[in-house]
Amino acid sequence: MHTHEMSLADRVRGCLTGGALGDALGHLVEDARWNHIRQDDREQRLNSPENVSGQLLVTNVTQMTLYTVDGLLEALEWANDGVQSDETAGLWLAYLRWLATQSEQPPSSAPSQPARWIDFHDVLHHRRSPDNVCISGLMSGDMGTIARPVNVESTGNGSLMRSAPIGLIPHMPQKALSRLAINASALTHGHPGAHHSAAVFALVINDVVHGGHDIPAALERAVERAAEGPVPELEQRLRAAVELPADSGSPDPTSLTGALGGGWVAEEALAISFHAALAAERLGGSPTDKFRMALRIAVNHDGDSGSTASMAGSIMGAAYGTAALPDDGAPLLDVAAVLSEAAERFIKLTGLR
Template identity: 35%
Template sequence: MSREAADRYRSQVRGCLIGGAIGDALGAPVEFWPADRILAECGAQGVRDYLQAGTAPITDDTQMTLFTVAGLIRAGIRRDRGLGLTVAVVHAAYDQWLDTQRLPEPPPTARDWLATQPWLYAQRAPGNTCLSALGSARRGGDRIPQYGGLANNDSKGCGGVMRSAPFGLLPPNGAPDTWFFDAAAEAAGYTHGHPTGRLASGALASIVHELVAGADLAQAVDTTLALLTRYDDHEETSTALRTACDLAKETTTPDHTVVEQLGGGWVAEEALAIAVYAALVRPGPNEILDALSIAVTHSGDSDSTGAICGNILGTLHGDAALPAELVFRVEGRGTILELADDLVFEFTQSSRLHGDYGPMTGWTDRYSG
């Protein structure tokens, strides 16, 4: 990877994670608000700034996205053992996230760096489906957490897709394009058993992967739509994405009435469609705040749709394009950016960090793969 390509890749990874966080924090206070209340309190342009004073809190959407990243780093380390990149390690990371929702502070047994961050030990409206599925897995098998199994439910809530962008951030490195899709779909299935919940998650990872590989946004969505047709039960996700694309082409003045034609974002395919619509209708590097505002100004799951839109546009344009007035105030910015850099280190410079016979840098203490 050339220096220029490496710099671009690092910017995309940082942009994806911090972009998702600012979209999440922007939408969180207005989740459950009807659109007319949002417009009355925020103005005719919708939500364009945090409604909280000071630091803007993130929600479980960003929390779980960060643990997805940590799980992927740990999976990368396990390649030293000849095990390949095992997606089930991400399930173990979600089990660590479960502790952040049940405990007031990091437990003495917490080893991985991310799991020791006190600010993450806060309940931010975690999804019941995620809590229930992860709790069931933890109780299985003589008290040993069962990693890698499909959740025993039929949920297609957006709790899978909201955390799936990191799979698409891994550098291509010759992996089949379907790997990024399949890995994200598998990980979403740890908590959401419905096919649409899994396929919409795979679709987000595919879009992000295509952006990392150099596609523009329209190309990334088109490629993902073509990929979806290879999978059984793709129709709900494909229809939602095509509708988003059609609306983006037809829209001259986007507003909540257009967004709400795509649904409320409570289920996976709707959340993905709303985020993609907002990104398509305002795709430029100077339009990110406009797109995020569209993504969160509606009578639905505003934090999740904002987070996904931020993931997409942050990947497309890189972290330098994100609105500084939102970035500097978002909760956990230092941790998020540090984790983004660690993902880049693991998947571009792992030979300098660990190996079967060294080096011994402390990296495997930070991420106990």
């Protein structure tokens, strides 16, 4: 159970902002080989935003996470107005609006819709390394589903990395939440590995925020869920992640990627973020100490540092709220105002306190 009690609203703020901080820090070294990161002394600089000069720029990871929030908000607004809502359709419409911010013209077969509050934030209209699979899936003009998949072979992490807000939804049975995460993944990705990774991640966030579970318990439940699912590679990666030793403050990044992969496919990215969060929890310290350590592990490796650090940051922020965030972190984010507005809209509409 939680030893640090804080409001559910604060966990929402911590989850969204923690994910954005991880994304921004990880993007600074994404695609860099570990030996180059180490030689440039970035291992030390990138465990905390306090050690980075200037503004922190987020990528498509945070952009799409924010549009996930807004898609859920629109569905909740419909429901509150007495209109039957389809959460997955709401997310699809939100992602199509994100597509338009990336200088892409959605096909004529895609539904047109009026702009919402989020679309007027110019900071989200920067093209920041958008995921090619997400782009191609949305550009098809068809709403991807399990029955009518798009990008059938894609196991990339593009649908996984945007799924944390689904786990923040209160009062939704976990089977329904899992189904929503899977359907949301299918909007752009067609492979079961992507779908079930997204569902497991969303359920970890839900367990930590609404289920009363601490990080070790939530991650153990995640391994059990993966074992029950149809993707054996997911269970294998996640079990390796929780069993990988972490008896020092800086696990060897070469050993990390050797055991868990580089994070470019969904189950690998999820495994690295899990290991980072669990290792930080085992090493102890204050919530901020744990947050910094999780990001240090999730950032400094030969792989998709932005996605792995974003997910690790989301988990730590969900567990410890804004108390986990370094004091100088959130204000440095270029999307700080949008994050704050998204969080407060979500908190108000869901009635969280």
